[in-house]
Every structure is written in structure tokens, then in C-alpha cells.
Amino acid sequence: MFLNILIVLILALLALLFGWLAWRAWHARRGWLKWIGGILSSLVTLLMVFLLGVILLGFYRMNVSPYKYMDTGVKVDMTPEQIALGARYANGCADCHSSTGSPPLDGSADNFLAGGPPVGVLYAPNLTPAGKLKDWTDAEIIRAIREGVDRDGRPLFIMPSQGFHAMSDADVAAIVAYLRSQPPVDRAVPERNLSVLAALMVGAGMVPSSAQQPITDPVVAPQPGTAAYGEYVTRAMGCRGCHGPDLEGTPPGEGPSGPNLTLIVPTWTEENLINLFRQGVGPGGSPVSDEMPWKTYGKMLTDDQLKDLYSYLHALQPISAVQP
Secondary structure, eight states: OHHHHHHHHHHHHHHHHHHHHHHHHHTOSSHHIIIIIHHHHHHHHHHHHHHHHHHHHHHHHHHSOSSOOOOOOOOOOOOHHHHHHHHHHHHHHHHHHOSSSSSSOOOOSSOTTTTSSSOEEOOOOOOSTTSGGGGSOHHHHHHHHHHOBOTTSOBOSSOOHHHHTTOOHHHHHHHHHHHHHSOOOOOOOOOOEEOHHHHHHHHTTSSOOSOOOOOOSOOOOOOTTSHHHHHHHHHHTTTHHHHOTTSSOOOTTSSSOOOOHHHHGGGSOHHHHHHHHHHSBOGGGOBOOTTSOHHHHHHHOOHHHHHHHHHHHHTOOOOOSSOO
16 A cells, blocks of 8 residues: 555656646747757656546546445345355355365465566455454345445455346345355455556556446346246356357457357257256367366256256357357
8 A cells, every 4th residue: 555655656746847847848948948848748747647647546446436335234044045055156156265266265365466467466355254244244245246346335356246246136145145154264365455557457447346336126036947047047147258248259358258159059959058067078078168167157057057048048049240
């Protein structure tokens, strides 16, 4: 935090310095100094002011959500059925929130931002009852999952709330029930600390936060055993984050790249789709790319859910904009 403040102050001082130099140059008697010095120092001043503005906007976006949220006061029922359902869905959380890759969700082992530009520190927090969630209400946890903000309304980052936004009230409540039921693991992870470079990227719109629009109405999943429920699975499980908003695929370089499901799955059998999630193989026994988290989704989804997913995907109209 101190380093961030220092860098912002240095940029502000540089903007003032070059602004003063520009004023001096434009009032110089020598023509060459007036025009060359004035133009150069003015351009540097504008650059410094622009960078400072974008960085300050980034810090604002990192700490203030664009939406206003209400505390619904909802309380989760800690029934065995709810906990069991939440435990199944929590396998998806373990990819980020576990030091071992499997429950309990004691927090990530590594900094998500390591190995790249120096944008700061970001760990997935400890979600066991020994972590911060012990002080959160059920409603605040649900809001973090589906709306991407913490208990104070501060935006989260890398949390896939865009996909979870469609998750039903019953399913998200089951996740909370499981989180409360985990054995407490007293494991501390570093607090989020994003750098000036991160603020610059966020302010420039290069990195969006996880904040989503407030959910104000009940969210009910379609009836299981239908193609409509299969569509719900694609939305609540975040499939469209990799495979595109219409499952038409995502071109390389535009985020996580997933193939065009509207061209692939309609040629498959129901058994082909189930084998993909159970064994990691496609038709003919070809292995699935490691980029597809089939093991995780295989633990989260039952055969009945996969059959509904197949019913929905198999009936999709082909979209040829993005090839597999």
C-alpha cells in the first residue's frame, strides 16, 4: 500500500514539474525553446496526467462496486441433503480455493498473479470455518459467489461470478451449507495487494472485476429431466465463459478458448458426452485437452444432469462463426 501511494505521489509531482516546465517554455523568448520545449513538456505533462487519472480510476474500481447491494438476510438450512449437494459443487471451488486441489477449501497455495507482470498479490481465501467466512452472514457469502463482491461491497477479482450469477437460490445455498460444515483449517493466506500496474490495467478496462448486477428476484432452476435444465447447467456452471455466450466457441486470444459446441455435440451420442466427463475421452477414445476441466465437472455433475446437458446441447442450431 505504501509503495502504491508513493508511486502515485511521484506521478503527481512529475505532472506538476513538467506542467511548470511547459509554462516556462511557452513564455520563453527564444523561439526554438518556446516551440520545441513547450510541445515536448506539454506532451509529457498530458501523459503524466492521463496515467495518473487512469490509475486513480483503477484504484476506485478495485475498491468500489458500480452497484448498490441489499442484505437479503437469507439463512441457509443446514440439512444433510443441502450439505451433500454443496459438497459436490464444492469440487469446482477446490481448483482455486484449496492448497491441495481438493476439499477442504483452505485457500490457494500460490499467488494467482505470480509469473507475470508485477501486478501484485492475489490468493483465493480460506473458506473453511476457521477463515474469514466465520464472521460473514449467509447472505454475504451468497452475494460473493453470485454477485462478485465481499461483505463490504468491494469487488472481487478472478471470482467467476459472471457464470455463477445464474445459479439458483437452492444451489448456491447448498454451497454455503457445505462451507459452514467443513472441518476448520487454521491456515492464513496473504491479503489481496494489487499494484499500481494492476490499477492502470483495471482503470483502462483491460481487467474487469467480478462485480455483477444485484440479484433482486428469486432464482429458480428449471425442472430437472428437461433440456431447459441442461441450459441452466451451462449458465450456472460457467460453461459460457470458455465456450462463448451462445456456446459458439471462443477464438484464441480472447480469453479462455473453448470449441464450438453447437457444431460438436449435435454429432455425439449421449454416451459420448457422459464419457467425456467420466473418463476424459471423446468419441473414438480421443483424449480431451487438459484445458477442459472434465475431472472437476465430472465430480460436480450427476449422470442425470449430464443427460439434461446433452438434451440441450444436442438440439442446438449450428453456429459456424467460430470453428472448433
